[in-house]
Amino acid sequence: MTFLSKLFLTKNSKIGNVISNEKIDKTKVEIAGKIIAELQQDMQDFVENGSGPFVAAIYDDMGNLIVKSANSVVKEQCSNNHAEMNAIKIAEKKFGTYDLSSFNLKMYITAEPCIMCIGGIMWSGIKEVYYGVPTKSVENITGFDEGFKPNWFKEFKDRGITVYGNIEPHIGIKALRNYVNNGKKIYKPSR
């Protein structure tokens, strides 16, 4: 372990698989576990309809679903259309603003956001982020390139955004393996 990764770990908290950039709140983990498990189920249906194997949902503070969206890169032929970006676009249209800060929104995602979506979330005003499968597993299983993202837990914390990761990852890992085993498309630019 390098000095930097040690420093990174000491600033986060960890219980079991779950890591966070705040002191872990078990109620939040429990709620996120239920929502993300549901999203993993939904993902299989979305994939049947031509979507990519990632789903994001935005909820308000009262637990109301604002939007649920899947990756539509192939379906809509747009490399920006990751699940998180689609969900943000729909939510901003719904609220009629580019700044979601005052709505105290939470985003739940089946997998850790990529470099683009980390940026998208950061500029949207979403306050809390919860994800299932960590990037390393996504890349190992699928071959997708999730980009580089140094110390984003800390960068989000500095901007007042809470992150919880590795929530029920085994469910998402199984779903991604199914995607690959069913011969579904791994879309990315050729290098």
Ligand SMILES: [Zn+2]
């Ligand atoms: Zn993304």
